[in-house]
Amino acid sequence: MAEALPRGAKYVVVGAGVHGLSTSWHLAMELEATGRGSGADVVLLDKSGPGAGATGIACGCVRNLYMTEALHPILRHSVDVWMHDPVAFGFQQVGYISCGEANQAEDYERMVASQARAGYPSDLYVGKEGKDFLKAIWPDFNTDSIDVVLHEKVSGYAGTLQAVAGLAEKCRQHGVRIFSGVSVTGYRRANGTVSHVETDHGAIACDVVVLGLGAWTPQHWQWLDLPMNLDVGYRDGTSVAGKDMWTYWRLLEGEVYTDQPYVTSNGINPPIVHVELMNTPVHDERTGREIQDNTYVYWKNGNERMDRPGIQGGTMPIRIGPDAKVEPYGHANDLYQADDWFADYITAAMGMLMDRFKGHRGNFRERRNGGIGAFTPDNVPIADFIRDNVYMIADSNHGFKMTGLGKLVAQFLVRGEKSVDLAPFTLDRYARGEAFGSGTTNCPWI
Ligand SMILES: Cc1cc2nc3c(=O)[nH]c(=O)nc-3n(C[C@H](O)[C@H](O)[C@H](O)COP(=O)(O)OP(=O)(O)OC[C@H]3O[C@@H](n4cnc5c(N)ncnc54)[C@H](O)[C@@H]3O)c2cc1C
Numbered sequence: 001m002a003e004a005l006p007r008g009a010k011y012v013v014v015g016a017g018v019h020g021l022s023t024s025w026h027l028a029m030e031l032e033a034t035g036r037g038s039g040a041d042v043v044l045l046d047k048s049g050p051g052a053g054a055t056g057i058a059c060g061c062v063r064n065l066y067m068t069e070a071l072h073p074i075l076r077h078s079v080d081v082w083m084h085d086p087v088a089f090g091f092q093q094v095g096y097i098s099c100g101e102a103n104q105a106e107d108y109e110r111m112v113a114s115q116a117r118a119g120y121p122s123d124l125y126v127g128k129e130g131k132d133f134l135k136a137i138w139p140d141f142n143t144d145s146i147d148v149v150l151h152e153k154v155s156g157y158a159g160t161l162q163a164v165a166g167l168a169e170k171c172r173q174h175g176v177r178i179f180s181g182v183s184v185t186g187y188r189r190a191n192g193t194v195s196h197v198e199t200d201h202g203a204i205a206c207d208v209v210v211l212g213l214g215a216w217t218p219q220h221w222q223w224l225d226l227p228m229n230l231d232v233g234y235r236d237g238t239s240v241a242g243k244d245m246w247t248y249w250r251l252l253e254g255e256v257y258t259d260q261p262y263v264t265s266n267g268i269n270p271p272i273v274h275v276e277l278m279n280t281p282v283h284d285e286r287t288g289r290e291i292q293d294n295t296y297v298y299w300k301n302g303n304e305r306m307d308r309p310g311i312q313g314g315t316m317p318i319r320i321g322p323d324a325k326v327e328p329y330g331h332a333n334d335l336y337q338a339d340d341w342f343a344d345y346i347t348a349a350m351g352m353l354m355d356r357f358k359g360h361r362g363n364f365r366e367r368r369n370g371g372i373g374a375f376t377p378d379n380v381p382i383a384d385f386i387r388d389n390v391y392m393i394a395d396s397n398h399g400f401k402m403t404g405l406g407k408l409v410a411q412f413l414v415r416g417e418k419s420v421d422l423a424p425f426t427l428d429r430y431a432r433g434e435a436f437g438s439g440t441t442n443c444p445w446i
Contacts, residue, residue: 022406039175077404090159
């Protein structure tokens with residue numbers, strides 16, 4: 001830490017992941033634009049450095065494939081943020097194509113209509129039209145089980161390391177002071193207000209604290225004396241008493257080398273593919289053993305992170321529970337690395353879906369690839385004040401798709417103008433019976 005930690009700052013942002021970085025940059029721009037201050041009023045702290053958490057190891061996929069319609073406008077804001085400077089952020093606006101079986105047709109129709117209302121252009125293809133659409137892009141796509149196809153035109157992916165570097169650079173250009181290697185150890189409070197953020201390098205007086213803490217959110221939540229269980233009322237009238245406030249899941253993602261560059265029939269970088277076939281099992285390519293009775297995979301070009309051509313993809317995360325060992329984080333943690341079956345599964349599913357990937361089990365990139373996240377009670381982000389002057393962005397692992405939250409939060413904190421798009425993500429939705437999904441949902445991304 002070259003510069004001494006200041007004794008006070010108007011805004012202290014804790015955590016330099018995608019949300020801390022995006023919020024800090026937007027706070028600086030809002031302060032400048034309104035004449036109410038500048039980036040020098042924003043101090044961003046990270047105990048390690050930018051991208052040390054989930055942000056630095058994610059796939060970076062940005063898609064709007066959610067049944068939770070309130071998320072659709074947030075995606076529009078997020079794409080606006082990425083497209084502000086796609087080169088700096090390594091954002092590839094290749095589109096996102098999700099494929100399903102006939103039983104998902106109604107859900108897809110609802111999503112397309114809602115995405116259109118949110119100003120997020122997408123097309124729906126049904127039956128033969130969908131198969132033809134896929135074959136035009138990937139002639140070797142096995143479309144037998146696919147009945148519906150959703151094409152989100154403005155989705156894509158951010159190069160994760162580039163996104164971190166780009167966002168940190170934006171912060172610096174606007175005068176935000178980023179302090180790496182400064183660990184927050186607690187919050188000094190008078191009634192509901194935090195007067196100082198306490199760190200291992202001394203305390204910082206602050207007007208407003210913003211938390212963007214990913215998997216570390218529950219720890220800081222506890223330090224702020226907030227309840228670890230709560231009663232959750234859902235929009236469908238169901239409720240669950242004493243639900244865990246935070247549940248950890250581990251993400252399953254990995255990389256597969258390809259013999260040829262992964263491109264479309266026109267030789268360009270393909271859209272991200274997402275295939276969810278609940279009635280189509282995946283079998284081990286070598287033994288024929290059924291690995292899983294359904295198909296749930298997504299992948300994209302992985303070139304920006306790989307030493308030779310390949311793809312990066314994943315499947316459904318796995319629930320851990322209310323307790324997890326967060327440290328050491330990510331690839332360094334022995335407990336949460338992807339299991340062996342994951343390599344069998346993703347390569348077999350890819351081979352089942354595209355001829356070019358048949359026999360690719362040996363091309364799975366054997367390396368550490370684990371990472372965990374803390375999810376909210378309804379698996380939808382919370383963006384709200386959790387103490388009088390402490391604002392939390394807990395993204396429930398929606399990640400790069402939620403970068404727009406930082407923009408909206410900064411507008412709110414500086415101008416006092418709360419976007420209607422932020423309204424559904426308040427903490428009190430659980431008590432008001434406005435939680436998303438239902439008490440029986442067990443899917444982490446709804
Ligand atoms: C393997 C994996 C793959 C993923 N793939 C995707 C994907 O394809 N698309 C997508 O949109 N999302 C993806 N995600 C989710 C996404 O990465 C996260 O939701 C997002 O990065 C969380 O960002 P964040 O800013 O909230 O937290 P983080 O990126 O985790 O940042 C939190 C920061 O807080 C710092 N910190 C913690 N405690 C302290 C303290 N006491 N003092 C100071 N600093 C502290 C940490 O060092 C860390 O840098 C993936 C996640 C994982 C794990």
